[in-house]
Amino acid sequence: MTDVTSEEKHDYDQPNLLDPALYEDGVPYDQLRWLRENDPVHWHEEPDGGPGFWALTRHRDVKAVEADSETFSSEPSTVIVDTVSMSDTGTAKHLIMSDPPHHTAHRRTLGVELNPIPVRSMREQLQVVVDEIVDDVVESGACDITPDLGGKLASYVTADLLGLSRPEAIELCEAADILTRGGSKQEGPGLAAVQVMFRHASAAWQQRRAEPGDGLLGRLAYASVGDIPMDLTQFSMDFLLLVTAGSDTTRNVVGAGMAAFFEFPEQHRLLLDDPSLVSGAVEEILRWSTPIVYQRRTATRDAEIAGQKIRKGQKVVSYYVAANRDPRSSRTRTSSTSAARRTRTWRSARAGTSASARTSPGWSSS
Secondary structure, three states: OEOOOHHHHOOOOOOOOOOHHHHOOOOOHHHHHHHHHHOOEEEEOOOOOOOOEEEEOOHHHHHHHHOOOOOEEOOOOOOOOOOOOOOEEOOEEOHHHOOOOHHHHHHHHHHOOOOHHHHHHOHHHHHHHHHHHHHHHHHHOOOOHHHHHHHHHHHHHHHHHHOOOHHHHHHHHHHHHHHHOOOOOOOHHHHHHHHHHHHHHHHHHHHHHHOOOOOHHHHHOOOEEOOEEOOHHHHHHHHHHHHHHHHHHHHHHHHHHHHHHHHOHHHHHHHHHOHHHHHHHHHHHHHHHOOOOEEEEEEOOOEEEOOEEEOOOOEEEEEHHHHOOOHHHOOOOOOOOOOOOOOOOEEOOOOOOEEOOOOOOOOOOO
């Protein structure tokens, strides 16, 4: 067991995972692979004087942290750099930046329409939306995959789910895209995007409170989280979450999934030849693309990860994009599309992404 200080651990030759330039050509898998193989619990300095954080890149370490919310908390924030906390605004709490039991009760409040059975009941409705989007692309003869397929799919489904018009949903999803890129939310495009979100949230709150009705927002307006009744602040935070969580991940998975088909045409051919593989392919695309790069936790007490001491109050950051490509996590053999070798996946309760050992996408018919 080691107890390494930040000064001893720091290495200027290691990648700066906070540098936007590192991601200009996509996720820096080579750098993350190096960390996973050589320094899987890596101390990372914050360039602007922050306290630093532990970067986790191995599957088993990420999984252990995600499963222990008592030791590794989502409060006060799940982003790396400390800003004004959104985890607690009076009695209002952001779902992602909370822990059980509040997280459990809050998720239950939001989750009725989002559970698997209700979602499956929307299959025909979703198929109509997808057909419409694809028909538009075919008619135009060309498209930009991420906005024209993934972006429209996210916007149209958000409209149907929240009972909004399509123009409203498109404006909201465009604002969500700006917010998820990072940058300041106190000025410029970030501030404008926040204002769009809260303007729509306030209008939805007033309408649903004045005219109670069915649907997710109508029920949410009169819900409570545990014994705390819903108010405008909590409703607005939940509204923001519903829009951003669905639009960002959907858009990114569609874009990354299509890119994978171009990179691995044999996998695309497998799906064309055998549509029964689609269900497994969806899970594999989630793993391969991993639309959520990382999330932060904060240690609530002294702990240990893979022999490395973690002190109370230190940040611990799970890099899902690295963990989801960790070959050590495999319970099968190597990557293959052979019917004899199938992927086994696990699902993170927090990240919503699957993880397995494959180092290239693949699914089998077995």
